[in-house]
Amino acid sequence: MMQTETFRREMPPPLQPRPLNLPESSQTKLANGLTLVLIEDKRLPLINFRLAFRSGDANDPAELPGLSDMMSHLLTEGTTTRTSRQIAEEIERLGATLSVGSSSDFTTIAASGLSVYASEILELIADVTLRATFPQNEVDLARENTQQMLIQQRAQPTFLASERMAQVMFGAHPYSRISPTSEMLEALTRDDLLSFRDAAFLPNNAVMMVVGDFEHDSIIAGIEQLFSEWKPAESSKPEFAAPPELQNRIAYVIDRPGSAQSNIVIANHGITRTSPDYFPLLLMHTILGANASSRLFMNLREEKGYTYGAYSNLDARRLTGTFRATAEVRTAVTGASLHEFFYELKRIRDEAVSVDEITNAKSYLTGVFPIRIETQDGLIDQLVSIKMFDLPDDFLKTYRDQVNAVTTEDIQRVAQTYVQPDRAALVIVGDAAEITDQVKPYAETIEYYDTEGKRKAEGGR
Amino acid sequence: MQKTFQVPHTPIKQFSLDNGLRIVLNEDHSVPVVSVAVYYDVGSRNEREGRTGFAHLFEHMMFQGSENVPKAAHFQYISNAGGTMNGTTSSERTNYFETLPAGQLPLALWLESDRMRSLAVTQENLDNQREAVKEEKRLRYDNQPYVNGFLRLFEMSFKNPANSHSTIGSMEDLDAATVEDIQEFFRIYYAPNNAVLAVAGDIDQTETLSLIEKYFATIPSQPEPPPVDVAEPPGVAVSQDAYLDKLAPVPAFALGWKIPERRSPDFYSLSLASHLLFEGESARLYQKLVKGEESVVQIQGGIDERRGPSGLFIVVIPKPDREGAQIRDTIFEEIRQLATVGPSEEEMEKLRNNLFIASVRSRQSSLYRAQQLAEFTLYDNEPELFNTDLQTYLDVTAAQIRDSVAQYLDTDDRVLLDIVPAPQEVPPASPQEPGDPDQPTSPLPQIPAPPDEASAGSPLPNTSQAAIESN
Numbered sequence: 001m002m003q004t005e006t007f008r009r010e011m012p013p014p015l016q017p018r019p020l021n022l023p024e025s026s027q028t029k030l031a032n033g034l035t036l037v038l039i040e041d042k043r044l045p046l047i048n049f050r051l052a053f054r055s056g057d058a059n060d061p062a063e064l065p066g067l068s069d070m071m072s073h074l075l076t077e078g079t080t081t082r083t084s085r086q087i088a089e090e091i092e093r094l095g096a097t098l099s100v101g102s103s104s105d106f107t108t109i110a111a112s113g114l115s116v117y118a119s120e121i122l123e124l125i126a127d128v129t130l131r132a133t134f135p136q137n138e139v140d141l142a143r144e145n146t147q148q149m150l151i152q153q154r155a156q157p158t159f160l161a162s163e164r165m166a167q168v169m170f171g172a173h174p175y176s177r178i179s180p181t182s183e184m185l186e187a188l189t190r191d192d193l194l195s196f197r198d199a200a201f202l203p204n205n206a207v208m209m210v211v212g213d214f215e216h217d218s219i220i221a222g223i224e225q226l227f228s229e230w231k232p233a234e235s236s237k238p239e240f241a242a243p244p245e246l247q248n249r250i251a252y253v254i255d256r257p258g259s260a261q262s263n264i265v266i267a268n269h270g271i272t273r274t275s276p277d278y279f280p281l282l283l284m285h286t287i288l289g290a291n292a293s294s295r296l297f298m299n300l301r302e303e304k305g306y307t308y309g310a311y312s313n314l315d316a317r318r319l320t321g322t323f324r325a326t327a328e329v330r331t332a333v334t335g336a337s338l339h340e341f342f343y344e345l346k347r348i349r350d351e352a353v354s355v356d357e358i359t360n361a362k363s364y365l366t367g368v369f370p371i372r373i374e375t376q377d378g379l380i381d382q383l384v385s386i387k388m389f390d391l392p393d394d395f396l397k398t399y400r401d402q403v404n405a406v407t408t409e410d411i412q413r414v415a416q417t418y419v420q421p422d423r424a425a426l427v428i429v430g431d432a433a434e435i436t437d438q439v440k441p442y443a444e445t446i447e448y449y450d451t452e453g454k455r456k457a458e459g460g461r
Numbered sequence: 462m463q464k465t466f467q468v469p470h471t472p473i474k475q476f477s478l479d480n481g482l483r484i485v486l487n488e489d490h491s492v493p494v495v496s497v498a499v500y501y502d503v504g505s506r507n508e509r510e511g512r513t514g515f516a517h518l519f520e521h522m523m524f525q526g527s528e529n530v531p532k533a534a535h536f537q538y539i540s541n542a543g544g545t546m547n548g549t550t551s552s553e554r555t556n557y558f559e560t561l562p563a564g565q566l567p568l569a570l571w572l573e574s575d576r577m578r579s580l581a582v583t584q585e586n587l588d589n590q591r592e593a594v595k596e597e598k599r600l601r602y603d604n605q606p607y608v609n610g611f612l613r614l615f616e617m618s619f620k621n622p623a624n625s626h627s628t629i630g631s632m633e634d635l636d637a638a639t640v641e642d643i644q645e646f647f648r649i650y651y652a653p654n655n656a657v658l659a660v661a662g663d664i665d666q667t668e669t670l671s672l673i674e675k676y677f678a679t680i681p682s683q684p685e686p687p688p689v690d691v692a693e694p695p696g697v698a699v700s701q702d703a704y705l706d707k708l709a710p711v712p713a714f715a716l717g718w719k720i721p722e723r724r725s726p727d728f729y730s731l732s733l734a735s736h737l738l739f740e741g742e743s744a745r746l747y748q749k750l751v752k753g754e755e756s757v758v759q760i761q762g763g764i765d766e767r768r769g770p771s772g773l774f775i776v777v778i779p780k781p782d783r784e785g786a787q788i789r790d791t792i793f794e795e796i797r798q799l800a801t802v803g804p805s806e807e808e809m810e811k812l813r814n815n816l817f818i819a820s821v822r823s824r825q826s827s828l829y830r831a832q833q834l835a836e837f838t839l840y841d842n843e844p845e846l847f848n849t850d851l852q853t854y855l856d857v858t859a860a861q862i863r864d865s866v867a868q869y870l871d872t873d874d875r876v877l878l879d880i881v882p883a884p885q886e887v888p889p890a891s892p893q894e895p896g897d898p899d900q901p902t903s904p905l906p907q908i909p910a911p912p913d914e915a916s917a918g919s920p921l922p923n924t925s926q927a928a929i930e931s932n
Binding site for chain 2: 004005007008009010011012013014015016017018019020043044045046084085088089091092093094095096112113114116117141144145148149151152154155156157258259260261291292293297298301302303305306307308328329330359360363364365366367368369370371373374375376
């Protein structure tokens with residue numbers, strides 16, 4: 001090896017930092033109650049739209065889990081003026097995209113394209129928003145294909161883990177349902193879709209966001225004209241059951257004979273997206289498991305080689321949330337991995353994080369912030385979160401200050417509040433016969449499930 | 462409805478150092494971030510028999526420290542500076558990249574140059590990363606339905622082992638890799654004259670060039686690596702086969718065709734044809750099979766783009782009780798239609814607008830620009846292709862698409878693989894599939910994530926792990 005030049009010995013200092021000019025947004029409300037949030041960005045001839053509704057999977061009736069998903073999927077499958085095929089052909093002929101997605105707390109119609117086609121794209125958004133008809137043949141086709149998807153997703157270990165985790169953590173709360181069921185699909189009618197759409201799609205329950213190359217006044221006039229027939233109405237505020245309290249540590253083993261790995265999820269209850277503990281927990285999560293330099297990854301992958309990646313997950317939604325630690329590990333080290341997980345969970349509670357760790361985590365979060373808003377998609381998705389979770393309008397402007405304000409004491413306080421290893425749900429998808437003895441030392445009791453999600457007496461074959 | 466349209470020009474500068482390192486810069490002040498991409502001209506096509514998966518295993522070793530950077534500190538330096546990073550391996554190349562606040566450019570150049578000149582290889586690090594790679598293989602291949610089955614398609618398509626073997630490799634070959642192999646591989650392939658460095662974003666060109674000089678100029682060049690032979694005899698290796706998949710809940714089948722190399726006239730036509738056949742819900746096969754006949758639950762296709770013989774493939778999950786043979790007849794009929802009548806005027810308009818939008822959209826991200834510039838420089842020594850390749854696509858005519866489809870797709874010289882659910886049996890304690898066929902370039906039948914998983918979760922991008930990727 002050649003002799004090292006001196007300048008290589010130390011990490012180099014940064015150059016002069018360059019300022020981040022956050023784009024200015026403007027907000028207005030139409031007569032029918034539809035809120036508009038606009039950011040003009042003329043760097044490239046592109047435009048992005050999001051029409052988001054404060055209604056999502058959590059609003060599904062208990063007997064029709066997945067209704068919001070099915071409604072979203074079928075929104076682009078026919079209107080009073082266009083067939084399913086015409087919608088697909090028109091949007092794709094423009095080189096544009098149009099898709100509808102439903103999450104637990106909100107539903108989003110997303111579209112984007114070349115800004116020269118802004119008015120054509122906007123007209124298609126209005127058409128599917130206001131005039132979707134849910135044609136019977138399309139409902140039947142979606143029903144059949146989704147039945148097949150339900151079979152497919154049971155072959156995915158991550159789905160099996162998410163399904164059990166949601167049921168354990170949320171109980172009778174609607175966040176416990178993460179997928180349609182076969183019974184729901186059989187019962188689903190066109191009228192269910194229409195009435196769910198009518199209840200959710202109210203202008204006063206929605207926010208339209210536009211980012212891109214457009215003229216402020218003309219885009220407002222265009223939206224106003226296309227959505228003028230849309231009438232506001234009282235939106236219902238459903239009451240939800242509280243999630244169950246966890247009293248002790250129970251393991252939920254989903255037996256997947258022959259599984260090449262064990263998918264481990266360790267979950268505690270967390271926070272809502274607007275909780276004052278959000279930023280302290282975000283810092284704690286960054287130090288514990290957000291990325292490849294966090295403690296979990298460094299320990300379980302870089303030191304032990306048990307996994308391709310070990311992470312934590314801060315899942316904060318409108319009504320409640322969870323804090324989780326996860327990894328997929330080879331079967332033989334399932335118990336050894338649990339040992340390391342619980343070691344790290346205890347350590348983040350018992351010991352204050354070091355000055356270096358908190359400094360580095362702040363530097364990470366404030367540094368990646370501009371990368372996340374580099375593209376129009378990245379920026380508009382931030383706007384969707386702000387509006388749908390009712391975050392303050394200056395959220396982007398104050399984000400870095402909020403991160404920098406968190407102290408070591410804040411982190412330990414939230415760790416001791418939310419990281420509760422003795423009352424965690426331990427969900428493991430794996431080969432029960434191989435892992436039962438490895439799991440036993442880490443749980444007071446073990447419940448077994450099959451890959452259909454049904455409880456079974458014991459593991460093994 | 463076609464409107465006239467001008468795609469903005471991206472300014473590009475190309476340089477090289479005396480040691481052979483090729484450099485491409487794109488100065489763009491719109492967001493205060495910088496992306497650095499280093500592309501090495503080595504991929505799974507350079508691997509010899511008995512060492513499959515080696516290029517990718519080596520990629521992991523590049524994060525394990527060098528003379529002045531301790532083991533695993535690479536992740537730490539980048540994260541702590543507010544950046545993201547990764548590395549990927551394909552058949553064609555291995556790449557490393559990071560995006561950082563613009564002022565942190567020296568850090569990226571320091572890290573990339575230190576591992577290019579002085580990678581530290583120890584037995585302990587190799588053993589550890591071998592385990593990480595094996596877990597990656599289990600996670601992404603062995604524990605997933607359809608994946609290993611689908612990847613058999615590449616073994617069936619190609620006769621030359623350089624083309625047919627997988628990037629992830631086999632467990633046996635991963636076990637066989639030694640520290641000496643790693644050191645030799647580093648010497649041969651990780652030399653400045655076998656690499657391209659691209660920097661895009663909020664930079665000052667002069668300042669950037671002098672920093673690059675400082676960090677990279679004293680790294681010695683090496684003799685040219687041995688030439689790669691990817692030549693293929695005509696015809697597919699195996700035209701029909703079945704794969705028993707114990708994780709697959711329902712049957713599926715895959716079709717594959719061999720097509721000419723990237724940037725050949727037929728490659729341009731066929732990639733446009735593939736768009737018309739299976740991209741989006743207005744695509745011909747989606748409208749025929751998912752709609753229309755309602756015989757198929759899911760259909761996906763893709764192109765495996767290479768510098769040598771490349772691939773085009775289609776994966777189908779039929780509805781229960783539907784015959785694969787009848788579905789395939791519809792697919793072949795649609796291909797025949799495209800091969801005789803050619804695309805419609807509406808379809809040509811769709812292609813033009815999709816080419817425009819793809820070209821404009823991709824310019825937003827400094828990382829994407831850096832990666833594309835590095836790739837065009839590595840493969841073609843012509844970074845301006847970033848600006849000019851669009852016109853080559855736009856110049857393709859309907860007749861050329863028709864004729865390329867007739868020559869390369871409307872033929873019996875293709876591959877058919879049935880993926881058959883295997884009955885559950887008592888599995889071995891630690892499942893290993895000797896000689897797993899796999900190719901990591903696979904848009905596979907993917908089940909949409911549960912809705913809550915898609916929206917919930919951390920507000921941050923999960924800095925992803927060292928990975929293999931599709932192109």
